[in-house]
Amino acid sequence: MNDHDAKTAELRRQAMETLKSRPSSMEKMPVKDVRKLVEELQVHKVELEMQNDELRSMQCQLEQSRKKYSDLYDFAPVGYLTLSEEGRIVEANLTAARQLGVERSILIGKPFNLYASENDREELHLHLRKVFKTRQPHTCEIKPNGRSRIDCYFQLDSTYLLDSDGESLARTTMTDISDRKKAEEKLTALAGRLELRNRELEQFAFIASHDLQEPLRKIMAFGERLGTTCKEKLDEEGKDYLNRILNASKRMQQFIRDLMKYARVATRPEPLDTFDLREAVMEVISDLEIKIERVGANVEVFELPAVEGEKSQISQLFQNLIANALKFHGEEQPHIKIYSRRTDHDCPIFVEDNGIGFDEKYLDRIFGPFERLHGKSAYEGTGMGLAICRKIVERHGGSITAKSKPGEGATFIITLPLACN
Secondary structure, eight states, rough: OOOHHHHHHHHOOOOOOOHHHHHHGGSSSSSHHHHHHHHHHHHHHHHHHHHHHHHHHHHHHHHHHHHHHHHHHHTOOSEEEEETSSBBBEEEEEHHHHHHSSSSHHHTSBBBBGGGGGGGGHHHHHHHHHHHHHOOOOEEOOOOOSSSTOOOOHHHEEEEEEOTTTTEEEEEEEEEOHHHHHHHHHHHHHHHHHHHHHHHHHHHHHHHHHHHHHHHHHHHHHHEEEEEEEETTHHHHHHHHHHHHHHHHHHHHHHHHHHHHHHHHHHOOOOOOOOOHHHHHHHHHHHHHHHHHHTTOOOOOOOOOOEEEEEHHHHHHHHHHHHHHHEEEEEEEEEEEEEEEESSSOOEEEEEEESOOOOGHHHHHTTTTTTOOOOOSSSSOSSSSHHHHHHHHHHHHHHEEEEEEEOOOOOEEEEOOOSSO
């Protein structure tokens, strides 16, 4: 006999005893009423049997649902823990036990910090304290205790829970993030090596450029001396060769100077300072006064924000952009406008001209070192000006881009994150 049958038999016995103790009134009832009463009892009996069958079915369904929930809980891809306010484990699924490398029965009632590495126990304590104090979700990362799990990392996501007895609990999910942490460590190490290589390359470029200047100066000096002292002895072909040597030497000298400027952006950082950008731009315009007058350009500078950065580099940035606009002007009088537009997030700065413009399919190319969209005979330069601009802006944590169409001018857009207070 199972438990259900035993309970049914006990209830029947108790009911019979109750009926015996009560005085019977059926002996005085007419036969017709007795039959009617018996019929009603039989109907009630059938109803009870049907209800009993329905209850058994519902109980079976509930048992199946409970088993499904239990399986989903125990074999979930993440660990589930219920922790008391003292940090003890009240409940744990099989995944959490497997993650911690301990039998579930051993976990229950133990302080959770026993299974965290010594370096992370304080972090775990603060994590739970914040959950119970603020009753808001909180996340932290820990390493488990134990030599065999030295390379493991877990992310804990805890939420506050008040159970039916009024006890404060924390429901915590424990996700294995070991692969992600290893990838982050490799990426950090790779970024460190890349930064070191870039720094070494920039230093090499700076030193090499500096060392190249001395022999180049000698070439130019002896070439000029040769042109002065032996000019009469040279025929037209010799004079042409000499002019080519001197012109090539000047281009090489400018190339080396630009290369040094490019390398100096990162190799010789100066302290950051807060200054008025408009004043700095006006100083640049003053330095370019002769070039501006030569091409008859009109340069307008509107309100600009205060910026935080290396003033010399920011000045170099705008000197290159203005010089670029002066160089690539069209047939119309060059008109350059420098202004800013304040937004909720930043304060982009615009350098707009009415020059020859360019096709935007070359947008990425124009900011590369030594990149030129025109031949040397059409426009002078080394192709380093915009590369230096991008280097300076990135050095300050900003960005630079441009909008343009051939024959319709160009607008360079600079965003400096600290441009607006």
